[in-house]
Every structure is written in structure tokens, then in C-alpha cells.
Amino acid sequence: MLIQSRDNPKIKEYIRLRDKRSERESAGAFILEGARLIDDAIRENAGLISAFYTRASAEKFCRTVEALRSLLNDKAYEITEEVSLKMSGTVAPQGIYACASRLDKTPSLDKIVYGEKFLVLNGLADPGNIGTVLRTADAVGISGVYLCGCCDIYNPKTVRSTMGSLFRVPIEDRMTYADAVAALKAAGVSVYASVVDKDAESLRGFNFPPCSAVVIGNEGNGLSDDDVKLCDGRITIKMSGTVESLNAATAAALFLWELSK
Amino acid sequence: MLIQSRDNPKIKEYIRLRDKRSERESAGAFILEGARLIDDAIRENAGLISAFYTRASAEKFCRTVEALRSLLNDKAYEITEEVSLKMSGTVAPQGIYACASRLDKTPSLDKIVYGEKFLVLNGLADPGNIGTVLRTADAVGISGVYLCGCCDIYNPKTVRSTMGSLFRVPIEDRMTYADAVAALKAAGVSVYASVVDKDAESLRGFNFPPCSAVVIGNEGNGLSDDDVKLCDGRITIKMSGTVESLNAATAAALFLWELSK
Numbered sequence: 124m125l126i127q128s129r130d131n132p133k134i135k136e137y138i139r140l141r142d143k144r145s146e147r148e149s150a151g152a153f154i155l156e157g158a159r160l161i162d163d164a165i166r167e168n169a170g171l172i173s174a175f176y177t178r179a180s181a182e183k184f185c186r187t188v189e190a191l192r193s194l195l196n197d198k199a200y201e202i203t204e205e206v207s208l209k210m211s212g213t214v215a216p217q218g219i220y221a222c223a224s225r226l227d228k229t230p231s232l233d234k235i236v237y238g239e240k241f242l243v244l245n246g247l248a249d250p251g252n253i254g255t256v257l258r259t260a261d262a263v264g265i266s267g268v269y270l271c272g273c274c275d276i277y278n279p280k281t282v283r284s285t286m287g288s289l290f291r292v293p294i295e296d297r298m299t300y301a302d303a304v305a306a307l308k309a310a311g312v313s314v315y316a317s318v319v320d321k322d323a324e325s326l327r328g329f330n331f332p333p334c335s336a337v338v339i340g341n342e343g344n345g346l347s348d349d350d351v352k353l354c355d356g357r358i359t360i361k362m363s364g365t366v367e368s369l370n371a372a373t374a375a376a377l378f379l380w381e382l383s384k
Numbered sequence: 385m386l387i388q389s390r391d392n393p394k395i396k397e398y399i400r401l402r403d404k405r406s407e408r409e410s411a412g413a414f415i416l417e418g419a420r421l422i423d424d425a426i427r428e429n430a431g432l433i434s435a436f437y438t439r440a441s442a443e444k445f446c447r448t449v450e451a452l453r454s455l456l457n458d459k460a461y462e463i464t465e466e467v468s469l470k471m472s473g474t475v476a477p478q479g480i481y482a483c484a485s486r487l488d489k490t491p492s493l494d495k496i497v498y499g500e501k502f503l504v505l506n507g508l509a510d511p512g513n514i515g516t517v518l519r520t521a522d523a524v525g526i527s528g529v530y531l532c533g534c535c536d537i538y539n540p541k542t543v544r545s546t547m548g549s550l551f552r553v554p555i556e557d558r559m560t561y562a563d564a565v566a567a568l569k570a571a572g573v574s575v576y577a578s579v580v581d582k583d584a585e586s587l588r589g590f591n592f593p594p595c596s597a598v599v600i601g602n603e604g605n606g607l608s609d610d611d612v613k614l615c616d617g618r619i620t621i622k623m624s625g626t627v628e629s630l631n632a633a634t635a636a637a638l639f640l641w642e643l644s645k
Contacts, residue, residue, distance in 0.1 A: 144471060166626075250554045255631045264624035284631075291625060327645070363525035365427075370516045370545075376630075380638050384588070 125177070125201045129209040133173065133200065137210055137222060144275045147225075153277035155221045156212060158184040163287030165363050170224035173198040177207045177218030184219055188232050192223065212279055225277065230267020230293040232310035239266040241312060241336035244301045245350060247273040247371060249342055255286025255372040256339070256379075261288035263383035268292055269307075271300035302354045307336050314338060316346050316354040317378055319368045323359035326381055337378045342371040386462045387436070390470045394434065394461065398471055405536045408486075414538035416482045417473060419445040424548030427449050431485035434459040438468045438479035446481055453481065473540055487493075491528020491554040493571035497504060500527040501643050502573060502597035505561065506561045506611060508534040508632060510603055515545025516633040517600070522549035524644035529553055530568075532561035535550060565614045568597050577607050577615040578639055580629045584620035587642055598639045603632040 126134060139146040147153050154170060155161050158180070164171060165187070167307060173189045174191040178201065181188040202210070207218045211364065230241060238340055242265050247253050260268055270276055276296050282289055297323045307314050313332045317339050338354060340346035345368075360369060360377055368374070387395060400407040401415045408414050413433060416422050418501050419441070423527040426434060426448070439462065442449040452460045463471070468479045491502060501520060508514050514534055521529055526575060531537055539559050543550055556564065559616050574593045578600050601607035606629075612618060621638055629635070 129415060185564070255634060259634050261625065262621070262623040262627040262630055286628070288627065291627075358559060360523070362523040364522065366519070366523040366549065366552075367547070369523055369637075370633070372631075372634065373516060373520050375439065376634045376637050377641050 124197065126206055127203050127204070129206050131173060131206070134202075134206055134210060137220065137281040140222060141210070141212060141279055144278070147275065147277045151225045152222050153225065153282065154279060155223055155282065156186050156210075156219070156279065157217050158219050160283065160287065161191070161219060161221050162187055163290055164221065164223055165194065167287070167290035169226065169290050171195060172222040172224060173200065174221040174289055175200050175202045175210065175219070177202055177204055179204070180218035183242045184217070187219065220305060225283050226290065226294060228293045229295045230269065231305055233311070235310050235312065235334055237333050239334050241265065241267050241269065241307060242298070242375070242379065243269040243271065243307070243314070243338040244273050245338055246341035247339070249371070250274050250278045250281040250343065251284050252372045256375045257285045257292055258288045259372075259376045259379050261292045263379050265292065265379060265383065268294050269298060269303040270294065270296040271298060271303055278305070278348055300350060301353060304338070308355070312336050313356070315355045315356045315358050316351040318351060318357045318359050319345055319357050320357065321361070323357040326360050326377060329358055329381060331382055331384070335382060337382050339371060339375045339378065385458065387467055388450045388464050390467055392467070395463075395467055395471060398436070398481065398528045401483060402471070402473060403538055403540070408536065408538050412486045413483050414486065414543065415540060416484055416543065417480070417540065418478050419480050421447045421544065422439055422452070422480060422482050423448055423547065425482065425484055426455070428548070428551035430487060430551050432456060433485060434461065436461050436463045436471065436481040438463055438465055440465070441479035445478070448480065452471070479488040487551065487555060487623055489554045490556045491530070491541050493567055496571050496573065496595055498594050502526065502528050502530065502568060503529040503636070504532065504561070504568070504575070504597055504599040505534050505562055505639065506532045506599055506607060507602035508600070510632070511535050511539045511542040512545050512634045513603060515542040518546045519549045520571050520637045520640050522553045524640045526553065526640065526644065528553050530564040531555065531557040532558060532559060532564055561611060562614060565599070570618070573597050574617070575615045577612040578635060579612060579618045579620050581618065581620050582607055582622070584618040586622050587619050587638060589624065590619055590642060592643055592645075596643060598643050600636045600639065602634060
């Protein structure tokens with residue numbers, strides 16, 4: 124089927140999912156733009172609901188569009204260039220889009236294996252930061268990420284910045300911080316707070332127990348004292364000179380690197 | 385003096401410096417917006433040329449404005465709110481601005497001390513990435529950063545994202561990549577290329593010689609084969625699963641962390 128109108132209900136639904144967290148949450152769905160991200164979603168068996176492609180993109184990304192057609196049948200729609208421009212969040216759209224269901228690969232704490240590591244993000248507000256951190260967590264082989272009070276992991280900017288890691292890393296984004304920490308501790312995982320405090324233990328050379336988690340706090344404010352108290356220990360990155368703190372995604376990367384040693 | 389017109393030559397010059405790399409290069413100057421950045425510049429003795437503040441900002445940031453007045457005398461101008469709105473690059477301007485001379489704190493290779501480490505950025509294109517990397521380099525105590533074919537370090541977005549590290553880390557941004565590597569090697573510094581290649585040496589556990597430098601390449605393309613050949617070795621971050629690469633600022637952070645051990 125060819126969709127020619129920007130007011131087609133499917134297109135309007137896509138745009139609502141693109142723009143509004145509340146829509147994504149009530150529909151339990153999110154959007155993907157671009158061939159690379161859609162290829163990742165197909166490879167990782169993400170639950171695609173529908174797809175949209177221009178004639179030009181069907182030529183350029185023929186294998187991707189073929190895969191979408193065979194997966195989705197009549198839920199893969201051809202669209203005009205004009206409709207594509209309306210859907211795109213980029214300046215140079217590739218003309219290929221999809222809607223997917225919320226991911227259901229959550230961290231499993233039932234049977235923790237020796238050496239499993241977890242990450243808790245508490246109150247991160249920057250969509251790009253969360254995506255970058257997820258990508259790093261994937262690269263170092265983290266078993267699961269808890270997002271508590273963070274901005275939406277299904278924000279298109281976040282999804283894009285994960286570079287496909289969103290489909291691979293088990294994620295839990297519906298627990299409170301206190302519940303996530305309690306669940307980890309109950310499963311035998313030691314939980315460490317990342318803090319900016321010269322008196323905390325130094326990350327450099329810290330020996331994490333075999334099953335450990337690290338908590339990273341908000342970009343500007345870090346973790347509150349109450350949040351820190353729930354953890355088993357406090358760890359800091361010792362810095363030279365007058366540097367006050369690192370970018371949150373950078374700090375998370377160094378913690379993940381040491382955690383996954 | 386009170387500047388009331390958005391067409392005042394001083395204001396127009398500020399805006400040109402804000403918007404155009406070519407202007408910054410020909411004038412040898414750049415702009416700073418916000419009290420925190422200007423405080424950093426004052427503390428680190430950056431070469432301030434002029435400053436602009438609204439009456440409201442003079443009340444809110446009285447110590448900063450006092451310091452600017454005593455440093456700059458009649459080159460510290462009061463401006464109207466309307467002029468401030470024209471100058472600001474943010475949605476909620478603080479109403480305090482300055483122009484500063486290009487920094488002249490360059491890395492010194494004349495007398496390298498045991499343990500000195502350097503960073504070479506080759507072709508980085510994202511202003512935010514460069515700022516974040518500079519902040520990390522400062523935090524781990526890097527002796528100097530060479531920027532070769534990168535986007536402008538004096539871009540307002542980069543300046544902001546360095547969080548003051550721009551004023552502290554010695555920077556050289558006018559050498560070619562080949563010249564920078566040659567100068568480092570001539571000074572006895574071992575230079576290592578950061579690559580994405582499973583056959584390269586692993587960063588994890590790599591023993592950098594006491595005086596070493598790491599080269600980070602462009603966000604999308606990494607380093608070219610020719611660029612790598614100029615180095616003494618090739619090092620990679622081994623990644624799990626299907627992850628292809630890390631964000632450039634993240635990769636740089638991990639290299640800097642291991643380099644500065």
C-alpha cells in the first residue's frame with residue numbers, strides 16, 4: 124500500500140510516538156529511523172510493528188526493505204518523499220522508518236552467574252548520555268542496566284545514540300531506584316555508588332567483588348546522600364588539579380571499564 | 385559605558401567571533417558566555433579582551449563583574465537586556481559575556497619529565513566530543529593535547545563543554561598530524577594509535593612506556609592506515625558481542641585512563 128497523505132492515521136501515530144514519551148508509554152512502542160538502526164532491530168529480533176519506506180530507499184536499502192516486507196507483510200508501507208520528510212527527525216532522511224514494541228529483554232536476577240556485572244542509572248536527564256552509556260555497557264559485556272527516574276530510553280535521540288545496543292543489553296526501566304538496589308542486593312550483588320568525594324575509595328585499583336553493580340547519578344547533582352546510603356560502598360574517580368567532575372557518560376565509561384575487568 | 389544598540393561595533397564583533405571560525409582565527413580571539421566560564425578564565429589568567437554584562441547580571445554575579453571591571457577597566461561594558469538576548473547562544477542567558485585571546489599555553493616537548501603523557505586528536509569533527517575529551521584529559525593530568533584537523537576548539541559549544549579545562553590543558557592546534565607525531569617521537573615519546581581491530585594489542589593491561597601519547601581518530605572513520613603507520617604501535621579496546629565501536633569521547637576516556645595509570 125502507498126501512503127500519500129501526511130494525515131494518514133499511521134503517519135500521525137508514528138509522529139506522536141516520535142515526539143511524545145506519554146504516547147510511547149501508553150502504546151508500549153517506539154520509532155526507529157534509518158537503515159542501520161532497522162537492520163540492528165531485525166538482526167536482534169526486536170518486535171517490529173510496522174515499517175515505512177520511500178521508493179528511493181527501497182532501491183538503496185533493498186535487503187532491509189525486503190526483510191521488512193517479509194516480516195511485516197501488509198504492515199510495510201510505501202510512502203511518498205513528502206510523507207518521509209514529515210516523518211524524519213534528520214536533515215537528510217534515508218526514507219526508511221519503523222515502529223517497534225517496547226523491548227522485553229530485562230535483566231535476570233534469578234540465577235546470577237559468577238562474574239556478572241550490572242549498572243544502575245539514577246536520574247540521568249540527557250538522552251544522548253544514556254545512549255552512549257548503554258553502548259559502553261554493551262561493549263564491556265554488562266548483564267543488565269536499571270534505569271531509574273531517567274529520561275526515556277525510547278526517545279529517538281537516545282535510541283539513535285545507542286547504535287543498536289538498545290536491542291542487546293537487558294534493560295529494566297520501570298523500577299524505582301530503591302527497589303532496583305534492593306533487588307540487586309537480595310540477589311547477592313554488591314552495589315557501589317559513584318561519587319565525587321576525595322575521601323571515598325579510589326576507582327583506580329578497586330577490586331570489585333565478582334558480582335557487582337555500579338550506580339551513576341544525575342549529570343549535575345550526582346547521587347543524593349540517601350541514594351548513596353543504600354549502597355555497599357562509595358567509589359570516586361580521583362582527579363588532578365581543579366577539575367571538579369567528569370561528564371556523566373565519561374565517568375560511567377570508566378566505572379564500567381574497571382567493573383568489567 | 386552602556387551599550388544600548390545591537391548594532392554597536394563591539395556587539396557585532398562579539399557575534400562574529402561567536403558564529404565564525406574564520407573570524408576567530410583572523411582575530412586570534414574567542415568568546416565566553418556565562419559566569420562560571422568567565423570565573424574559570426579569570427582564575428586561570430586567560431587573556432580577557434573585553435566583557436559585557438547586564439545590570440541584572442552585575443547584581444547576581446557581583447564578584448565576577450567586579451573582577452572584570454578591575455581587570456578590563458573601560459573594556460567592561462554594561463549592556464541592555466535586549467543586547468544580551470542578541471549575544472546569547474542559550475535560551476536562558478545569564479547576561480554576562482567576554483572576549484578572550486587565543487590561549488598560548490602549548491605543550492612543551494623541550495624537557496619531558498618521566499611519566500609525562502600526551503594526547504593527539506586527529507580529525508575529530510564533533511565540537512561536544514572535543515570538549516568532553518579535553519575535560520577528561522585535564523582530569524587525568526595529561527601534559528598536552530595536539531588537535532590536528534579537528535573542528536575548532538574555540539567553538540562556543542566546545543568551550544562550554546570543556547568546563548574550564550580549556551584554560552588549563554596545554555593545547556597545540558596548528559600542527560599537522562604528521563608534524564605532531566614527529567615532534568613527539570623526536571622528544572622521546574612513544575606514540576600509539578587507537579584502532580578498531582581485533583588483531584591489535586588490547587588496551588586492557590597494556591603497559592605504556594613512561595612517556596607515551598595516544599592518537600584518537602575521527603568519530604566515523606577512525607585513523608587512516610597512513611596515520612596509523614606513523615605510530616609506534618596499535619592498540620584496541622576489545623569489545624563483547626556485536627558491538628562495533630565506542631563513542632569517540634568514550635574510547636578516548638578509556639585510553640586516557642589507562643595511559644595515565
